[in-house]
Amino acid sequence: MRKILVDSNIFIFANIKEYPEYSVAKAKLKELINNHKLLINAIIVSEVQYKLYRLLGKEESFNRTKKILDSKHVGYETVEQSTILKALVFSHDNNIRINDAIIAAHAIDLKVGVFTDNTVDFEKIPDVEIIPLRV
Amino acid sequence: MEEIIVDDTYKLIFPKKLIDLFKIKPKDRFDINVEDNKIVLKKLKRKKDPLVELLESPAHADPTKIRQLNLKALEEELWTT
Numbered sequence: 001m002r003k004i005l006v007d008s009n010i011f012i013f014a015n016i017k018e019y020p021e022y023s024v025a026k027a028k029l030k031e032l033i034n035n036h037k038l039l040i041n042a043i044i045v046s047e048v049q050y051k052l053y054r055l056l057g058k059e060e061s062f063n064r065t066k067k068i069l070d071s072k073h074v075g076y077e078t079v080e081q082s083t084i085l086k087a088l089v090f091s092h093d094n095n096i097r098i099n100d101a102i103i104a105a106h107a108i109d110l111k112v113g114v115f116t117d118n119t120v121d122f123e124k125i126p127d128v129e130i131i132p133l134r135v
Numbered sequence: 136m137e138e139i140i141v142d143d144t145y146k147l148i149f150p151k152k153l154i155d156l157f158k159i160k161p162k163d164r165f166d167i168n169v170e171d172n173k174i175v176l177k178k179l180k181r182k183k184d185p186l187v188e189l190l191e192s193p194a195h196a197d198p199t200k201i202r203q204l205n206l207k208a209l210e211e212e213l214w215t216t
Binding site: 019022046068097098 | 188189190193194195196198204212214
């Protein structure tokens with residue numbers, strides 16, 4: 001089974017029907033779970049929880065974030081110190097926020113692509129395989 | 136009636152006829168009860184995966200709120216304040 005790191009915005013789009021990207025994000029995730037393990041890390045979980053909290057409130061955010069973590073299609077990966085150090089360099093050299101730099105460095109270290117809608121920031125980092133939401 | 140035998144680890148193998156009739160698959164769950172000295176098995180509905188369940192029942196947010204709280208701004212708020 002292949003693996004892919006899924007950025008937080010994808011989960012947000014797939015969770016809220018009023019987003020114009022809802023249908024495409026949902027369809028793509030449903031397609032991916034047939035032959036991929038969806039990977040997440042602490043940064044992605046924090047962003048999903050916070051964005052859902054601000055958009056839907058405390059309870060809905062808790063329930064939906066937990067469902068993502070409980071899914072057999074989703075795998076949680078810890079971020080090693082060496083990955084954080086790599087991310088620090090990416091953030092410094094490419095002028096991107098540390099959260100995106102950690103996700104990019106983690107994808108490189110795990111040898112997987114990043115499924116994201118934020119192609120602009122990830123494109124600044126060499127060697128990151130980007131799987132864009134919009135093609 | 137068909138006879139089945141309990142193995143050394145107390146497992147039972149369903150006869151093929153029952154597997155086909157009740158569409159039994161590995162990891163299916165059963166409710167087990169004793170009624171009038173009989174063991175009664177009731178096949179439970181398969182639980183949907185939480186992610187699939189979530190994708191099939193999206194939440195609703197006020198479109199105005201979605202426009203006001205754009206995701207880039209929320210990320211900015213989370214990581215820089």
